[in-house]
Amino acid sequence: MFDLVLKNGNLITMNNNDEILYNKDLFIKDGKIVAIKETSNKNKLDCKKKYDVTHKYLLPGFINTHTHIFQTLLRGIGADLNVWDWFETALDENVSNLKKEHCFISAKLGAMESIKSGTTTILDFNYPHPTGFLVDECFDAFSSVGIRSIVARAIIDQGKAHPKIINDSEKEINDCIRLLEKYHQNDNDMQHVWLAPYTIFSTSLQTYKRIVKLANEFDTSVTIHASTPSTIEESKALYGMNDIEFQYSQNLLANNVLAAHCTTDIDKSVLDILKKCDVKISHNPASNCYLGEGIAPIAEMLDHGLTVGLGTDGPASNNNHDMIFIIKLTALLQKVKYLKPEAISAETVLRLATIEGAKCVGLEKIIGSLEIGKKADISIFDLSSLNTVTMHDPIKSIVYSSNQNNVSDVIINGKFILKRREFLEQNENDIIATAQSLGEDLVKNLEVS
Numbered sequence: 521m522f523d524l525v526l527k528n529g530n531l532i533t534m535n536n537n538d539e540i541l542y543n544k545d546l547f548i549k550d551g552k553i554v555a556i557k558e559t560s561n562k563n564k565l566d567c568k569k570k571y572d573v574t575h576k577y578l579l580p581g582f583i584n585t586h587t588h589i590f591q592t593l594l595r596g597i598g599a600d601l602n603v604w605d606w607f608e609t610a611l612d613e614n615v616s617n618l619k620k621e622h623c624f625i626s627a628k629l630g631a632m633e634s635i636k637s638g639t640t641t642i643l644d645f646n647y648p649h650p651t652g653f654l655v656d657e658c659f660d661a662f663s664s665v666g667i668r669s670i671v672a673r674a675i676i677d678q679g680k681a682h683p684k685i686i687n688d689s690e691k692e693i694n695d696c697i698r699l700l701e702k703y704h705q706n707d708n709d710m711q712h713v714w715l716a717p718y719t720i721f722s723t724s725l726q727t728y729k730r731i732v733k734l735a736n737e738f739d740t741s742v743t744i745h746a747s748t749p750s751t752i753e754e755s756k757a758l759y760g761m762n763d764i765e766f767q768y769s770q771n772l773l774a775n776n777v778l779a780a781h782c783t784t785d786i787d788k789s790v791l792d793i794l795k796k797c798d799v800k801i802s803h804n805p806a807s808n809c810y811l812g813e814g815i816a817p818i819a820e821m822l823d824h825g826l827t828v829g830l831g832t833d834g835p836a837s838n839n840n841h842d843m844i845f846i847i848k849l850t851a852l853l854q855k856v857k858y859l860k861p862e863a864i865s866a867e868t869v870l871r872l873a874t875i876e877g878a879k880c881v882g883l884e885k886i887i888g889s890l891e892i893g894k895k896a897d898i899s900i901f902d903l904s905s906l907n908t909v910t911m912h913d914p915i916k917s918i919v920y921s922s923n924q925n926n927v928s929d930v931i932i933n934g935k936f937i938l939k940r941r942e943f944l945e946q947n948e949n950d951i952i953a954t955a956q957s958l959g960e961d962l963v964k965n966l967e968v969s
């Protein structure tokens with residue numbers, strides 16, 4: 521007996537052959553895709569539930585490889601300031617005031633916003649630790665919404681950049697171990713714990729080395745902000761070389777490292793290092809624009825054989841969690857960067873948002889494509905709306921014409937989370953009202969906003 525059949529859908533599979541399968545019934549059992557068959561009335565036998573998806577397009581859910589979920593309460597704070605003033609205004613002051621209730625509601629609302637734009641897995645680079653147990657609030661919120669989550673527990677323990685949010689290394693490492701033991705790979709692969717040196721200048725070298733060792737012991741991964749104007753400037757001042765070269769010189773780069781941004785100083789020698797170490801890249805085009813950090817050379821990275829995924833970055837530098845916007849921006853910016861429309865294709869960008877993103881977070885065996893045996897993390901697109909008709913090619917329509925209103929339904933781990941654009945288990949209006957109130961509470965003592 522199957523749990524659910526999605527009847528008569530068109531499947532944009534993102535499998536190795538980039539197949540689009542038309543008029544198929546997709547069967548789900550125990551959270552996984554267990555069969556894909558030609559549509560037929562006979563297929564309704566042996567199914568607890570069926571859902572008609574005629575004329576709709578089923579995609580593997582998007583994988584957001586980099587955000588800071590607490591910034592959901594900080595949209596627009598520090599806008600249009602230079603990056604160092606933005607750090608101080610938008611982040612440090614507020615991070616040091618975060619309480620449990622801020623972290624819970626920001627994660628809850630951010631997860632719901634993500635799902636409405638078709639995202640089913642989110643990587644939260646989490647660095648608000650003024651008091652204990654704030655990461656637990658994020659996991660609780662993600663779990664209550666039903667999104668698949670990776671929380672990368674970050675450590676800031678040195679430097680002049682973030683004086684108000686520096687914490688004691690020993691205490692922080694102990695909390696990493698606690699979180700790994702409590703949450704990593706828990707709950708049917710819905711929760712994962714990673715570790716995150718914040719940048720090469722805000723995390724001490726000694727702590728970074730301990731983080732790498734700990735990640736290997738727990739068979740997990742590491743993510744870091746890298747190769748931005750600020751990380752390069754500070755790395756050159758501290759270590760006399762850019763941050764990727766420095767990490768390489770210290771044996772800190774490996775195939776379980778995800779580098780976020782990589783907009784600047786990415787010449788051939790740096791690409792060679794990233795390729796040699798099989799470092800994964802999280803591309804965050806909206807944030808890179810917002811903070812004036814440049815356009816990452818994604819087309820060259822792909823030519824070089826690197827694995828690249830997409831991310832929104834935090835809503836203090838984007839200012840949302842809309843992966844559909846990120847998908848279109850990725851395509852457009854590469855065309856502008858190289859002054860060539862053929863610099864990157866819609867098909868390639870959609871792969872970055874799905875199966876390549878899954879590789880970036882080390883979960884390509886369980887998510888990222890619609891294939892038998894994989895988790896049923898599925899976004900359903902209705903492309904019969906004013907902004908998408910006339911629809912000639914579903915992939916080009918999703919990448920260049922669609923917006924989040926085209927996401928009609930979202931299934932995560934085999935369960936409907938969003939149905940006909942309504943959350944089945946969340947009161948959206950109550951959560952919006954609470955988030956507005958707690959966001960105002962968080963910034964009430966801020967001098968500049």
Ligand SMILES: [Zn+2]
Nearest residue numbers: 645780833834
């Ligand atoms: Zn970031």
